[in-house]
Amino acid sequence: MIGAIDFQVGVDAVSFGALFAVMALGLALLFGVMRLMNFAYGELIMVGGYTMYYTRDFGALPMILITIVVVVFVSVLMELIAFRPVRHAAPVTLLITSFAVSFGLQQAAFMTVARGRQKGVEPYPWLTDQHHIAGLRLSNLDVLTLLVAAGLLIGMTLLLKRTTIGMQLRASTEDYQMARLVGIRGNRVISFAFAITGLLAAAVCILYVLRTGSLSATMGVTPLLIAFVGGAIGGLGSLTGAALGGFTLGVVINTIQSSLPVDLSGYTLMFAFLFVIVVLVIAPNGLLDLTRKVWSAVTTRLGALDRRAA
C-alpha cells in the first residue's frame, strides 16, 4: 500500500518534471545562441493561454494549431522588435530588456484580455479520465504530457543533429562569430531559435493550461521561474543539461510538496530553493557537467586499476 502511494507521487512528479524539462529547453536554446535569459518566455505562455481561451469553441485541433501559430509569431516578433537592437549588449542588458518585454506584455494583457472577470479554459473531460494501472492512477493528461515531452525532446534532438539549420544553430551556440565567418546567416539562425522556443512555449502552454485551467496576466511567472532555475542547475549552456535540470527541479518540488508534513507544506519553495543553492555550490556549471566529471573521474580510476592489474 505504501509502495503504491510512493509510486503515485512518482508518477505525478515525473509528469510535472517533464513539463519543466520542455520549458527549460526553450530557455537554454536562447541562452546558448545569444546569452539571453528570456524572462518574456513566461509571457509567451500567457499569450498562448488567452489564445486558447478565445479559440476554445473551435474544437481541439484548430485551437492547438492557432495557439501554436500565434505563440510562434509573438516569439519571432519579440526578437525583431526588442532583442535585435540590443544584441551586441552585455548579458545583463539583454536580461533587463527581456524583463521590460515581459512587463510590457503583462501590462498590455491587463489592459485588454485580462480585464474583467477571471477567465479560464475548461479542460476536456476525457483528459481527466483516470486509468488504474497496477494500482496507479494515471490520467490521460499525464500520459499526454509525457508523450508530448518525450516527442519534443526527441524531435529537438533530431532537428538539431540532422538538419542543416539545426547544425547551423549548434555552430552558432558554440561560437557565434566563427559561425558567421563560415557563412551562416546570424539573423536567420536567431529568428529560427526564437521560432523554436515559441513552439516549445506553445506546447508547454497547452499542457499547463489544460492542467490548471485558470488564466491571468501573470500566469507565466511561476512556471518561468521554475524552468529558469531548473535550467540553471542543470546547466543552461547545454540543451540536455537544461532539460535534465528542469526535470529534476520539477520532480524535486513535487516530491517535497507531497512528502512534507501538512504544517510545513507551505515551506515547499523554501526547501526547494535551499536545494538549488546547494546544487549550485556543488556543481556551478550544472548537474550535467558534474555527472560528466564524476564519470570521467570514475573511468580514469578504473582504467588505472586495469593497468595495475595487467
Add this chain to the structure above:
Amino acid sequence: MSSAVALGRRYLRAAWTPIVLSAVIVLTWAIVEYADSVTLEEDVMRLFLWMLLVLAWQLFSGNSGVMSFGHVAFMAAGAYFSALLTMSPTLKEINFADMPEFLASWIQPAELGLFASMLAAGALAAVLAAIFGIAVARLAGIAAAIATLAILVIMFTFIVQTPSVTGGSDVLVGVPRETTPGNVAIALVVIIFAVYAFKQSRHGMRLRASRENQEAAQSVAVNVRLERYIAFVIAGLICGVAGALYAHYFSGFAAADFYFELTFIVVAMLVVGGMQSVAGAVVGTYFLTIVYLTARRGEVDGVFGMEPPSGTANLLVAIALLLVLILRPNGITGGREVPWPGALRRRGPVAASAAGTVPEEVKEAIAAGPSRPDAAPASGADATTPTSGEPL
C-alpha cells in the same frame, strides 16, 4: 600657499563625484521642504528609498559584475526586524501572541528608536548576507544570479509562512512613522560617499579588476571570492538599513513589497543609469522614478481630458526602459562618473570619461571601447558576437 590650494583641489577632485551627487540629493530634499506638498514628499521618499537599494546594488553588482537578485531579501529582513523592535509592546503582545519564547522574551518588550533599530536591522541583514554570501561568493555568472534569486524566494516563503513572527502575508501595521525626508537624505549622502569610497578603495579596485578579467585578477593574487564576499555583505548591510527606513516611512508594509517587482525595478534602474558607476546608480534612479511617477500621475489624473486605461503607466515605463536600452546599451552614463569641470574644458568631453586616476581612465576606455554602440559595425544589419565569457 599655492601648495595648500593644490592639495585642496586634489581632495576636491578625488571626492568630486560624491560631492556633486550629494548636492543633487540635498537640493531635492530642499525642494521637498520648501514645496510643502504631501504628494511630492511621498514621491521623493520613494525615489530616495529606491536609491538606497540601487546604491547597494552598485556596490556589489556594479563592482563585481555578478548580478544579484537577492538583496531585497536582506531589505525585507531589515524592515521586519526594525519594525518588530520599534512597535509598541502592547500591540506586539496582541498581534504576535504565539511568537516562539526565545524570540518573544526580548522582542516583545523592545521599544527602540529609529536610529537604534536601523543599526539592528543593518546588523541582522549583514549577518544573513554573511551566511548566504558563503555560497554566493563561490559562484559567478548565471549560477550566482540564480543563487541570489533563490535567497529572495527563500526569504519570501519564510516571511509568508511564519505568521507568528512576521504576520505572514498580511500587511504589518502599527510601525511608528519616524522616517522623514531629512533622515533619508542624510543616510543617502553618507551611503553615496561610502559606496564611492568603496569603489576607489583597494577592495573596490580588486573587485573591479576581477570583473574585467577574473583569471588575470587571480594571477596577480586577488582573492576574488573574498572580495566578492566583502562586497556582498556590505551591500546586504545597506539593504538592511534601507529596509528599516522603508518600514518607518510607510508604517504598514507586506511581504509582497519585497519580492520580484521591487528587485526588477532596482536592477532596471541600475542598468539604465550605467552599472559601473555610482553616478549611474543615481542617474538611473532619478530617470526611471521620474518616468514612472509622471506616467502614473498622468494615468490617475487623465491627460488632455482623456482617461487612459489602468496599466498605461506601467506599459509606458516598459517602453521607456526598452528605448533607453536600445539607444544606450551601457546605460545613460555609460559607466562614467561625474566629469571634473577642468577636464571638460581642457580636453573636451571625451577625455572627461573618468574622475579617477589615469590607469582607471585607460582601463575604462578599454572596457567601454568595443561594446560602445557607436563603435559597432556601421552596417548594423548583423550582430557582433555576444562575448560568451562575459560575466552576467
